[in-house]
Amino acid sequence: MPDPVFSKIAIIGAGLIGASIARAAAEYGAAGSVVLYDMDADVRTRARTIGLGEVTDTLEAAVAEADCVFLCVPVGALATVAANVVPAMTSGTILTDVGSVKGEAAAALTAAGDGRIHLIPGHPIAGTEQSGPDAGFATLFRDAWHILTPSDDTSADYLAAVERLTLFWQRLGAKVETMDVARHDRVLAITSHLPHLIAFNIVATAFDMETVEQGEVVKYSAGGFRDFTRIAASDPVMWRDVFLTNKDAVLECLGRFSEDLAALQRAIRWGDGDMLMREFTRARTIRKAIIDAGQDSGAINFGRNPNVEPDTE
Amino acid sequence: MPDPVFSKIAIIGAGLIGASIARAAAEYGAAGSVVLYDMDADVRTRARTIGLGEVTDTLEAAVAEADCVFLCVPVGALATVAANVVPAMTSGTILTDVGSVKGEAAAALTAAGDGRIHLIPGHPIAGTEQSGPDAGFATLFRDAWHILTPSDDTSADYLAAVERLTLFWQRLGAKVETMDVARHDRVLAITSHLPHLIAFNIVATAFDMETVEQGEVVKYSAGGFRDFTRIAASDPVMWRDVFLTNKDAVLECLGRFSEDLAALQRAIRWGDGDMLMREFTRARTIRKAIIDAGQDSGAINFGRNPNVEPDTE
Numbered sequence: 001m002p003d004p005v006f007s008k009i010a011i012i013g014a015g016l017i018g019a020s021i022a023r024a025a026a027e028y029g030a031a032g033s034v035v036l037y038d039m040d041a042d043v044r045t046r047a048r049t050i051g052l053g054e055v056t057d058t059l060e061a062a063v064a065e066a067d068c069v070f071l072c073v074p075v076g077a078l079a080t081v082a083a084n085v086v087p088a089m090t091s092g093t094i095l096t097d098v099g100s101v102k103g104e105a106a107a108a109l110t111a112a113g114d115g116r117i118h119l120i121p122g123h124p125i126a127g128t129e130q131s132g133p134d135a136g137f138a139t140l141f142r143d144a145w146h147i148l149t150p151s152d153d154t155s156a157d158y159l160a161a162v163e164r165l166t167l168f169w170q171r172l173g174a175k176v177e178t179m180d181v182a183r184h185d186r187v188l189a190i191t192s193h194l195p196h197l198i199a200f201n202i203v204a205t206a207f208d209m210e211t212v213e214q215g216e217v218v219k220y221s222a223g224g225f226r227d228f229t230r231i232a233a234s235d236p237v238m239w240r241d242v243f244l245t246n247k248d249a250v251l252e253c254l255g256r257f258s259e260d261l262a263a264l265q266r267a268i269r270w271g272d273g274d275m276l277m278r279e280f281t282r283a284r285t286i287r288k289a290i291i292d293a294g295q296d297s298g299a300i301n302f303g304r305n306p307n308v309e310p311d312t313e
Numbered sequence: 314m315p316d317p318v319f320s321k322i323a324i325i326g327a328g329l330i331g332a333s334i335a336r337a338a339a340e341y342g343a344a345g346s347v348v349l350y351d352m353d354a355d356v357r358t359r360a361r362t363i364g365l366g367e368v369t370d371t372l373e374a375a376v377a378e379a380d381c382v383f384l385c386v387p388v389g390a391l392a393t394v395a396a397n398v399v400p401a402m403t404s405g406t407i408l409t410d411v412g413s414v415k416g417e418a419a420a421a422l423t424a425a426g427d428g429r430i431h432l433i434p435g436h437p438i439a440g441t442e443q444s445g446p447d448a449g450f451a452t453l454f455r456d457a458w459h460i461l462t463p464s465d466d467t468s469a470d471y472l473a474a475v476e477r478l479t480l481f482w483q484r485l486g487a488k489v490e491t492m493d494v495a496r497h498d499r500v501l502a503i504t505s506h507l508p509h510l511i512a513f514n515i516v517a518t519a520f521d522m523e524t525v526e527q528g529e530v531v532k533y534s535a536g537g538f539r540d541f542t543r544i545a546a547s548d549p550v551m552w553r554d555v556f557l558t559n560k561d562a563v564l565e566c567l568g569r570f571s572e573d574l575a576a577l578q579r580a581i582r583w584g585d586g587d588m589l590m591r592e593f594t595r596a597r598t599i600r601k602a603i604i605d606a607g608q609d610s611g612a613i614n615f616g617r618n619p620n621v622e623p624d625t626e
Contacts, residue, residue: 125535128613128618129614135613137618144535147533187529190518190522191525191530194518195538195540196537197574197577198511198541200596201570202507202511203596203599204595205507205570205573206503206599212499212500217500217504218602218606219606220438220500220505221603222457222609223505223508224504224509224512225508226609227541227543227544228508228511229603232600233597236590236596239593254578256522261510261514261571264510265567268556268564269564273554276549276556277550279517280513280549283512283549284546286519286520286530286545286546287442287546288546290534290539290542293534296534296539300443303615303616308450
């Protein structure tokens with residue numbers, strides 16, 4: 001195995017992403033050692049029990065000797081955590097995060113910065129519908145995109161820090177892309193934030209239909225509904241913070257979505273089959289593009305049906 | 314293998330569902346022989362080539378000697394096809410369908426009925442995002458619900474016909490449920506029709522965002538968007554007909570969905586984190602209920618991540 005990219009990394013927040021970084025860093029030798037801290041004592045105990053790495057009882061102890069600190073907490077907690085972490089870090093080391101809203105994350109890190117630490121916000125486009133330390137696994141980031149949103153600092157030290165963090169994520173199997181903060185937040189609003197909001201919403205709508213029993217919604221969910229419930233099972237705190245902090249981009253997408261939906265609604269009401277055909281037909285090409293880009297499996301029904309070969313056309 | 318339920322079945326329409334019934338009937342010995350017809354000559358040729366069963370060049374030849382005829386065509390085509398099929402059928406045999414809107418299907422079958430044939434509308438809650446004869450496979454209906462919406466005919470002959478059709482679907486591995494037409498269409502509007510409409514819509518919205526490139530939508534689709542693209546890849550003709558024929562129930566669900574979404578939008582705009590938390594938290598329990606009911610796999614990310622065990626909690 002090649003030399004570790006960092007001799008010691010600190011992970012603050014031992015949830016799905018933090019635990020997966022810990023597992024992956026050990027598995028692929030990306031860090032000489034891994035130390036974790038979580039503000040929840042039960043999570044710390046669990047992280048110790050399942051062997052995620054060294055677990056400290058204070059945040060300061062976790063970060064003191066780390067080359068790179070990963071903040072793996074909900075976006076709404078970043079400002080407070082970053083402010084506590086930075087003074088305890090060694091000069092010249094790296095502070096990064098994994099938050100889904102980079103505008104908020106960059107602001108939180110910048111506000112905490114004291115000029116001694118390289119601040120490099122980041123966001124792995126990877127996750128599952130599960131949460132907590134037990135949900136983490138080493139292969140989560142393999143073939144996934146990892147987006148870094150570095151500042152406009154062009155000093156050799158900063159660029160070298162970005163290069164090193166890039167190497168770390170590549171060692172975990174990720175493909176690394178650099179993007180500016182505003183663009184990230186616009187792209188993720190449509191590819192991730194709006195889909196989650198819609199999924200949360202349709203689940204709520206279905207369960208409030210007094211003309212249909214909840215048991216029936218569950219029983220016949222294979223008709224399409226079940227596909228939405230996976231992402232609606234994601235961590236509520238994380239998603240609350242996403243919507244509160246990427247408000248403008250989400251509201252812009254949401255406005256367009258509602259406008260488009262109103263047009264479909266009108267076509268249904270007035271029996272405009274041609275309009276429906278036009279919209280439904282173009283949706284087909286996108287699935288193919290996503291599969292061709294390696295961003296989803298071509299297995300039908302997400303591979304739910306056993307003994308059926310994926311379509312290889 | 315037990316005796317076939319029917320000595321000969323006829324399948325009109327050799328798409329995903331028709332081809333799957335043909336494959337399953339042969340695989341599980343549910344029919345002594347299978348004969349198919351499709352109005353598209355290319356589909357007939359393909360059905361012959363891949364060995365779905367005997368393929369006739371006229372609809373009348375396909376149904377003449379069948380004990381049971383399965384209409385596997387889009388809902389909008391049912392009335393015409395049923396009117397052509399019924400006169401060619403043997404007295405005392407069964408005519409069923411697989412359409413997603415039972416109000417429309419029951420009306421189409423009833424209009425075509427001449428009193429000699431048992432009319433039993435049906436709907437398998439099974440499918441994939443693919444279409445055409447090659448998409449069919451024998452295990453599609455295993456552990457899936459099949460809903461029958463029989464008429465209120467209580468004659469011994471009709472009840473025996475319903476019993477026999479039930480046995481046929483059970484032989485294919487399905488769980489059979491009986492429901493009245495209006496209830497079916499209300500339940501499916503929320504569990505299947507609305508989810509598909511939303512999926513079609515979000516895909517269209519994403520591709521019309523001029524501030525985000527289409528390549529970026531595809532590239533970062535693992536953030537959630539890709540989950541919606543699977544059902545948006547379903548057959549456009551089938552879905553156009555669903556929305557045109559289950560209009561009232563779909564518009565009712567859609568009205569509620571939009572109302573709920575407007576409430577979430579308002580909560581985002583005014584920073585009401587408590588409201589978001591409340592809605593997002595209850596969505597979690599539904600995923601668990603669906604997995605517990607055996608209506609989806611508990612594998613994380615729909616099993617996309619290799620070498621990760623399904624959550625068994």
